[in-house]
Structure formats: C-alpha cells, structure tokens
Amino acid sequence: MKENKYYLKCTKCDYITPDFGEWFKQNQICPQCGSKHSEVWYNSDYKELPLIMKGHPENFWQYFYYLPLNNRENIITRNEGAIPVQRWKFLEDFAKENYGLEIEVHAYRNDLNRGTGTFKDVAASLAASIFKEYGVEQYCVASTGNTATAYGRYLSIANVNASIFIPENALKASEAFISAYGQQVFRVKGDYTEAKKIAAEFSKKYNILISSGNIDPIRVEAKKTMVFEWLRQLGKMPDVYIQAISGGTGPIAIDKGVREITSIFPDLKNPRFIMIQPDKCDPMVQAWEKAEKANFPEGFENDYPVIENPQTAVPTLATGNPATYPIVAKLVKDVNGTFLRMNEDKLVDYAKLVAFERKVILGPASAVCIAGFFEALKKGSINNGETVLLNTGEGVRRAPEFVEQMIYTSKEVSTIDECQPHKIDEYRQQLWDAIKD
Ligand SMILES: Cc1ncc(COP(=O)(O)O)c(C=O)c1O
Numbered sequence: 297m298k299e300n301k302y303y304l305k306c307t308k309c310d311y312i313t314p315d316f317g318e319w320f321k322q323n324q325i326c327p328q329c330g331s332k333h334s335e336v337w338y339n340s341d342y343k344e345l346p347l348i349m350k351g352h353p354e355n356f357w358q359y360f361y362y363l364p365l366n367n368r369e370n371i372i373t374r375n376e377g378a379i380p381v382q383r384w385k386f387l388e389d390f391a392k393e394n395y396g397l398e399i400e401v402h403a404y405r406n407d408l409n410r411g412t413g414t415f416k417d418v419a420a421s422l423a424a425s426i427f428k429e430y431g432v433e434q435y436c437v438a439s440t441g442n443t444a445t446a447y448g449r450y451l452s453i454a455n456v457n458a459s460i461f462i463p464e465n466a467l468k469a470s471e472a473f474i475s476a477y478g479q480q481v482f483r484v485k486g487d488y489t490e491a492k493k494i495a496a497e498f499s500k501k502y503n504i505l506i507s508s509g510n511i512d513p514i515r516v517e518a519k520k521t522m523v524f525e526w527l528r529q530l531g532k533m534p535d536v537y538i539q540a541i542s543g544g545t546g547p548i549a550i551d552k553g554v555r556e557i558t559s560i561f562p563d564l565k566n567p568r569f570i571m572i573q574p575d576k577c578d579p580m581v582q583a584w585e586k587a588e589k590a591n592f593p594e595g596f597e598n599d600y601p602v603i604e605n606p607q608t609a610v611p612t613l614a615t616g617n618p619a620t621y622p623i624v625a626k627l628v629k630d631v632n633g634t635f636l637r638m639n640e641d642k643l644v645d646y647a648k649l650v651a652f653e654r655k656v657i658l659g660p661a662s663a664v665c666i667a668g669f670f671e672a673l674k675k676g677s678i679n680n681g682e683t684v685l686l687n688t689g690e691g692v693r694r695a696p697e698f699v700e701q702m703i704y705t706s707k708e709v710s711t712i713d714e715c716q717p718h719k720i721d722e723y724r725q726q727l728w729d730a731i732k733d
C-alpha cells in the first residue's frame with residue numbers, strides 16, 4: 297500500500313490517526329486517551345522545502361507537500377497566506393531615537409490576505425479544502441469574529457453549511473458578512489465562553505463537526521506556514537514575535553512549524569514571543585504577572601483568572617476564559633518571552649499613527665499589536681540588534697466604526713473663506729504625541 301502523505305499523532309499518548317477522514321469519525325479526539333490535541337506529521341521529503349521557498353507563491357498552497365490534503369483538486373483558495381513581510385522603518389527610527397536601539401522591524405501584513413483580510417484566512421482555506429476532500433456537509437464554529445467571517449466565506453465556496461456562533465458583542469460587520477454569504481449566524485446572548493458552550497451543544501445535538509479551537513490541527517497546520525514564509529522572505533527567523541493574543545493559535549503554530557523542519561533547519565528556534573492583550577480583557581497578562589512575581593512556581597501555567605463578560609473595545613480579543621493559557625504560557629516561558637497589556641483608550645491613536653506613516657489602515661486587533669511594540673520597548677523587552685516581527689492580524693474591512701474613529705483632519709465648511717491648503721507633515725507631531733503617556 298502507498299504510504300499516506302500525512303498522519304495525526306496524539307501529543308499525549310502518540311496514538312496515530314491515519315488521516316482527517318478517520319479523525320472526523322473519531323469526533324476529533326484520540327480514541328486511546330481522549331485528548332483533543334493531535335498534531336499532523338508528514339512523510340513528505342523536507343529537502344524539497346528550501347527549493348519550494350525559492351518560488352514566488354500566490355498563496356500558502358505552495359507548501360502543499362506539507363499540508364494535510366491528498367488531492368490538489370480539492371484546494372479552495374482565494375489567495376491567502378503569501379502576504380508580504382514589510383520593513384517598517386518609522387518604528388526602527390523611533391526605537392533608535394528614544395531607546396538607542398538598532399533594530400529591524402517588520403510587519404507581516406495579514407490584512408492583505410485576499411480571503412477576508414485577516415490571519416484566519418489560511419485556516420479557513422485549509423478547512424474548506426479538507427472538508428471537500430471528505431465530503432463534510434455541515435460544520436459549526438464559535439468565534440469572536442474573524443474566524444467566523446473567514447470560515448463563513450470559505451465554507452460557502454466549498455458548499456459546506458456552516459453554523460456560526462458569535463458572542464453578543466461581536467462586530468455587526470462580522471455578522472453582516474457571514475449572513476451575506478448565506479451562512480447561518482447565531483448571535484448568542486452572552487460572552488465568547490457562552491457562544492462556545494452553545495456551539496458545543498449544537499454540535500452534539502445534531503452530530504455536526506465543530507472547530508476544536510486553538511489546538512485544532514487544521515488551524516495549526518495552516519498557520520505554521522508562517523514560519524516557512526518568514527524563512528522565504530526574511531531568510532531567517534525573527535528574534536522577537538509580537539501578536540495580539542486571544543486564544544493563542546499563533547505561538548502554538550509557530551512552535552509546530554519550527555519542530556517540523558528541524559531536520560533541514562537544525563538551528564531554527566522559536567522567536568521570543570511577546571503576547572499583547574488589551575487592558576479590558578487581559579486574563580493571560582494577569583496570570584503571567586502573578587507567576588512572574590512568584591518566580592514561576594511548578595504548575596504556574598495552570599493558574600489563570602477568568603474574566604466574565606469582558607468589556608473590551610476589541611471584540612475579536614474578548615476571550616475571557618483563556619483555556620489555552622497552559623500551553624501558550626509554557627511556550628512563552630521557554631523562550632523567555634512575556635505577556636504585556638496595552639491601554640485600550642489609545643487604540644485609535646496607534647491606528648492613526650500607522651495610517652499616517654505607512655498609509656495602511658489596520659483593524660483594532662492589529663492596533664493592539666502595534667501598541668504592544670511600544671510597550672515592549674518601554675519594558676525593555678527588545679534588545680539591540682534584534683529583528684522584530686509584528687503580526688498585524690487584520691485589516692479594517694469589518695470594523696467600519698473603527699475607521700470612522702480615525703477621522704481627525706475634517707473641517708465643516710460652508711464657504712470658500714473657511715478653506716485653506718494644508719501641509720500634511722504638520723499632523724505628524726500631533727500623532728506621535730498622542731501615543732506618549
Ligand atoms: C486580528 C487578530 N489578532 C489576534 C487574534 C488573536 O488570535 P488567537 O485567538 O489565535 O490568539 C485574532 C483572533 O481572532 C485576530 O483576528
């Protein structure tokens with residue numbers, strides 16, 4: 297018999313599940329120990345990877361040999377996951393002038409993903425393709441907004457019926473997009489924890505597959521290709537990785553990607569993870585600070601608070617019950633990383649600054665990431681000579697009210713006498729001053 301392209305292996309007991317068809321039949325758990333956490337491994341030849349990296353990809357399917365799909369004909373793509381890593385010099389200059397640091401700062405432009413403009417597009421593309429391969433007809437997922445929208449779009453393209461559970465405070469625009477694609481939206485009266493609970497009950501009641509969250513091997517496999525892309529574009533792994541965190545698929549997937557390719561890149565290491573949360577929903581930061589004060593006692597990763605009904609202005613990041621903290625905190629500790637909070641009141645100021653300096657309009661969760669860069673500098677978490685990568689996870693497409701908050705140059709006029717020409721550079725100081733404490 298021909299060797300399978302890939303298989304899933306339980307992270308707890310090493311049980312092997314031959315493919316996603318079986319994995320779905322097992323209800324996405326290990327039949328031997330009951331764990332939900334399996335990882336995908338490949339029989340593909342990794343010597344090909346550096347050659348593949350020399351290409352100019354349209355999307356992350358360039359890494360087909362290292363993605364869990366057997367037949368290329370099942371690929372559902374809208375050109376996602378081959379987005380640029382851009383050098384953002386204005387942030388380098390700031391670090392030099394204010395902290396004397398010579399660093400490289402890059403932004404990984406997930407807002408340019410052509411599916412829905414967030415870093416959830418790759419997972420949705422892979423999920424839709426796998427569902428097509430196995431004839432999955434119904435699926436359900438709970439999400440704070442971006443996964444919801446991405447799955448809403450890609451699963452529609454694959455003709456999979458998606459029931460999507462969003463919390464009460466999710467952005468109206470997320471709901472609108474999913475609904476417009478024709479997928480079913482359930483806006484749950486309650487927070488994300490409640491939405492997840494009802495989605496799980498729905499999945500059980502109707503025997504419908506459900507996304508298993510941040511350790512979902514589909515999401516992890518899609519996102520691990522970030523590592524391949526950084527190697528392709530930067531030629532190295534960044535020293536520091538900054539991301540707004542809610543559940544934490546990012547660091548989990550990066551770690552998986554690094555472990556997967558050690559045979560050909562033996563010196564490759566995880567970057568120092570700097571994870572950012574808004575101050576109105578910061579359970580991971582609270583847990584981390586407590587652990588740090590106590591010098592990281594044995595089992596520190598299992599001690600975290602739950603914030604009921606978090607009232608953050610960034611609904612995408614409103615995970616009040618950070619169930620994946622135990623996994624993420626360990627990864628962060630291993631690389632000497634940290635969790636930092638940002639001041640939500642300044643969210644729009646950070647977005648305005650980027651819009652001015654780069655002419656890039658970011659979404660609110662991405663503004664949290666940018667704020668995290670400034671926090672990291674303030675806390676001394678970035679060292680001289682380092683390469684920093686900011687994972688800007690979303691564009692602003694689904695947060696129109698956020699863009700509206702960025703209006704600051706308008707004047708209401710009724711006669712020509714009230715209109716004068718302006719000099720754009722005069723706004724610069726005002727924008728930089730706004731992000732200072
Ligand atoms: C733009 C953006 N940034 C950050 C996050 C947090 O990602 P994770 O839940 O994988 O931690 C999300 C999640 O929805 C997001 O959409």
Ligand SMILES: [Zn+2]
Nearest residue numbers: 306309326329
């Ligand atoms: Zn197991």
